[in-house]
Amino acid sequence: MAQKKKLELDVRGMTCDSCPHHVEKALRRVAGVETVEILGWQSNKATLIVQPEVTGEDLTASLERAGYSATVKSTSTIDDAVAQTHASPNGYGDNDFDLLVIGAGSAGFVAAIQGTDLGFRVGLIGHGTIGGTCVNVGCVPSKTLIRAAEAWHNAGHHPFKGVNTQQVNLDWETVRTQKDDLVSQMRQTKYADVLAAYPKVTYIEGFAQFTKDGKLQVGDSTYKANRYVIATGAHPRMMDFRGLEEVEPLNSTTLMELEKVPKSLIVLGGRAVALELGQTMARLGIDVLILQRSTRLVPAHEPEIGRGIKDYLEEEGIGIITGVEVERLSRDGETRIVRARVMGQEREYKADQILMALGREANTRGMGLENMDVKIGQNGAIIVDKYMRSSNSAIYATGDVTNNPEFVYVAAAGGSVAAQNALTDTKKPLDLLTVPGVIFTDPQIATVGLTEAQAKKEGHKVKTSTVSLEHVARAQAARDTRGFIKLVADETTNQLLGAHILAAEAGEVIQSATLAIKFGLKIDDLTDTLFPYLTQVEGLKLAAIAFDKDLTMLSCCAV
Numbered sequence: 001m002a003q004k005k006k007l008e009l010d011v012r013g014m015t016c017d018s019c020p021h022h023v024e025k026a027l028r029r030v031a032g033v034e035t036v037e038i039l040g041w042q043s044n045k046a047t048l049i050v051q052p053e054v055t056g057e058d059l060t061a062s063l064e065r066a067g068y069s070a071t072v073k074s075t076s077t078i079d080d081a082v083a084q085t086h087a088s089p090n091g092y093g094d095n096d097f098d099l100l101v102i103g104a105g106s107a108g109f110v111a112a113i114q115g116t117d118l119g120f121r122v123g124l125i126g127h128g129t130i131g132g133t134c135v136n137v138g139c140v141p142s143k144t145l146i147r148a149a150e151a152w153h154n155a156g157h158h159p160f161k162g163v164n165t166q167q168v169n170l171d172w173e174t175v176r177t178q179k180d181d182l183v184s185q186m187r188q189t190k191y192a193d194v195l196a197a198y199p200k201v202t203y204i205e206g207f208a209q210f211t212k213d214g215k216l217q218v219g220d221s222t223y224k225a226n227r228y229v230i231a232t233g234a235h236p237r238m239m240d241f242r243g244l245e246e247v248e249p250l251n252s253t254t255l256m257e258l259e260k261v262p263k264s265l266i267v268l269g270g271r272a273v274a275l276e277l278g279q280t281m282a283r284l285g286i287d288v289l290i291l292q293r294s295t296r297l298v299p300a301h302e303p304e305i306g307r308g309i310k311d312y313l314e315e316e317g318i319g320i321i322t323g324v325e326v327e328r329l330s331r332d333g334e335t336r337i338v339r340a341r342v343m344g345q346e347r348e349y350k351a352d353q354i355l356m357a358l359g360r361e362a363n364t365r366g367m368g369l370e371n372m373d374v375k376i377g378q379n380g381a382i383i384v385d386k387y388m389r390s391s392n393s394a395i396y397a398t399g400d401v402t403n404n405p406e407f408v409y410v411a412a413a414g415g416s417v418a419a420q421n422a423l424t425d426t427k428k429p430l431d432l433l434t435v436p437g438v439i440f441t442d443p444q445i446a447t448v449g450l451t452e453a454q455a456k457k458e459g460h461k462v463k464t465s466t467v468s469l470e471h472v473a474r475a476q477a478a479r480d481t482r483g484f485i486k487l488v489a490d491e492t493t494n495q496l497l498g499a500h501i502l503a504a505e506a507g508e509v510i511q512s513a514t515l516a517i518k519f520g521l522k523i524d525d526l527t528d529t530l531f532p533y534l535t536q537v538e539g540l541k542l543a544a545i546a547f548d549k550d551l552t553m554l555s556c557c558a559v
C-alpha cells in the first residue's frame with residue numbers, strides 16, 4: 001500500500017499575521033491534503049501531511065493562485081501512526097496550547113502577546129498579583145518614592161545638613177498612598193486592560209509546576225503545550241544569617257509597604273536597591289547606615305563611581321561602612337542589632353529596622369523543572385542561551401528567572417525573542433552586548449558597555465577620558481556639578497567601548513552612549529556631531545573631545 005507523504009515547503013510572500021491562515025486555506029484546497037502546519041508568517045515554512053497522490057506541483061500551483069510562491073524543500077514518506085499525531089489543526093496532536101507562558105509579569109506579558117500576534121494558541125499562567133515585580137513592588141513604586149524624596153530634599157527639607165533648623169519629615173502616609181495609587185493605576189492600564197485587549201490569550205490563574213509525565217499542573221488542572229516560556233521572575237534573597245527569624249529584616253517589598261517608617265535603618269548591601277532605598281529613606285528623615293560586604297559600593301562598576309557615590313551619600317549624612325562581614329543578627333526589644341567583623345574587629349550596629357538588599361533569587365523552586373531536565377545555575381536561575389532557550393529545547397525562559405541582567409527592559413525584550421524562537425524558525429538572538437543600566441540615586445549612576453578593566457581584559461589597547469560635571473554648562477546652570485563622565489575607547493580603532501556616568505539625570509545621557517556603542521561609533525563620530533547647548537548630554541561630547549583637548553581651552557559649547 002502506498003504511504004502518506006510529509007512535505008516541507010518554502011513559502012514566499014507571507015508578510016502579516018493573517019498570511020499563514022490564507023496559505024493554509026490555499027493548501028487545504030488541494031484534495032488529499034490532511035494537515036498543514038505553519039509556524040508563523042516569519043518562518044516562511046509550511047509542513048504538510050498529504051495522501052500519496054498529492055504532488056508538489058499541485059500545492060505550489062494552488063499557492064500561486066492565492067498570491068504566494070513556494071518550492072518543495074523536502075518530501076518523505078510517513079506511516080499512518082506518525083501521521084495521526086499531526087492530526088490537530090496546528091499540528092500539535094492533542095496539546096491544549098501551542099505556547100504556555102508561565103508568569104504574568106512584564107516578560108510573560110510580552111511573550112504571550114508576541115505568541116498570539118504570530119497567530120498561535122497561547123495560555124498565560126499568572127500567580128500572585130498580575131503585572132509582577134516592576135509595576136507592583138519594583139521599578140514603579142521605588143521610582144515614585146525616590147522622586148518624592150528628591151523633590152522634598154531639593155526644596156530644602158534636609159534633615160541632616162541643617163538647611164532647616166527644625167527637622168521636618170515628609171508625611172510617609174501621604175507619599176505611600178500616592179505610590180499605591182500610581183501602582184494600581186499603572187497595573188490596570190498596562191496589564192489588566194492590555195490582557196482584556198487580547199481575548200485570544202487564555203489567562204489561567206495559579207501556581208504552575210511540571211509533573212513527572214511532562215505536563216503542567218495549575219491547581220487541579222493539567223495542560224500540555226508544544227512550547228513553554230518560563231517568566232516567573234525572582235524574589236528578594238534573605239541570607240541565612242544567624243538570628244534571621246528573630247530579627248525579621250525588611251526587604252525592598254516590605255519596606256515600601258511599611259505603615260510607619262522607623263527612626264533608624266541599617267541597610268545590608270551596597271548595590272542598586274540598597275543605595276536607592278537607603279538614600280530615599282534618609283531623605284525622608286530616617287537615620288540610615290549602609291553596611292556593605294565588598295570594599296566598595298557598586299563593585300561591578302568603575303571604582304571611581306563607587307568612591308564618588310559614597311562621598312555624596314555621606315555628605316547627606318548617610319553612614320557607610322564597607323568590608324563588613326555580618327556574623328549574626330539579634331534583637332533587644334524594638335532594637336535590631338547587627339554583629340559583624342570589620343577589618344578583623346568585632347563591631348555592633350543598632351537600628352529600629354534592618355533592610356536586607358543583598359540581591360534576588362530566581363523563582364524556580366517547586367516548579368518541577370527537574371522533571372523536564374531544565375538546567376539551573378547560581379541563585380536558582382534558569383540557564384538560557386542567546387535565543388532564550390533552556391537545556392530543554394521545548395522550554396524557553398526570560399527575565400529575572402534567568403541568568404540575564406535584572407532589568408525590566410531586558411526581561412521584556414527577552415519575552416519577545418523567546419516567543420518568536422519557541423514558535424518559529426527565526427532563531428533571533430537577544431543582543432546583550434549593549435545593556436544600559438541606571439541606578440536611581442541622586443546623583444544617578446548610569447553605565448553601558450565595558451569598564452576600563454573589562455576592556456583591558458578583552459585585549460583592547462585602552463584609552464580613557466574623564467570629565468568632571470564642572471565642565472558641563474547645564475550642570476553649572478543647575479548648580480549641581482556633582483559627578484563625572486568617563487569614556488572608555490579602543491586606542492587603535494578609536495571606537496567607543498564604554499560610558500560610565502555619575503551625574504544628575506545620568507539615565508537620560510546614557511542612551512546616546514548606548515546608541516554610539518551599539519552601532520560601533522568612534523570618538524570622532526561623537527565630536528563631529530552637534531549636541532544641544534545647555535543639556536546634560538553635551539557632557540558626552542565634552543568627554544569625547546577631552547581625549548585630545550584641554551577643555552579649559554574651549555570657548556562656548558562643545559566645539
Ligand SMILES: Cc1cc2nc3c(=O)[nH]c(=O)nc-3n(C[C@H](O)[C@H](O)[C@H](O)COP(=O)(O)OP(=O)(O)OC[C@H]3O[C@@H](n4cnc5c(N)ncnc54)[C@H](O)[C@@H]3O)c2cc1C
Pocket residue numbers: 102103104105106107108125126127128129130131132133134135137138139140142143206207208209231232233234252273363367398399400401406407408409411
Ligand atoms: C525595588 C526594585 C526596583 C527596581 N527598579 C527597576 C528599574 O528602575 N528599572 C528596571 O529596568 N528594573 C528595575 N527592577 C527590576 C525589574 O523589576 C525586574 O527586572 C522585572 O520586573 C522582571 O520581570 P519578570 O517578568 O522577569 O518577572 P516578574 O515581574 O517578577 O514576574 C514574574 C511573575 O511570575 C509569577 N510566578 C512565579 N512563580 C510562578 C509559578 N510557578 N506559576 C505562575 N506564576 C508564577 C510571579 O508571581 C510574578 O507575577 C527593580 C526591581 C526591584 C525589586
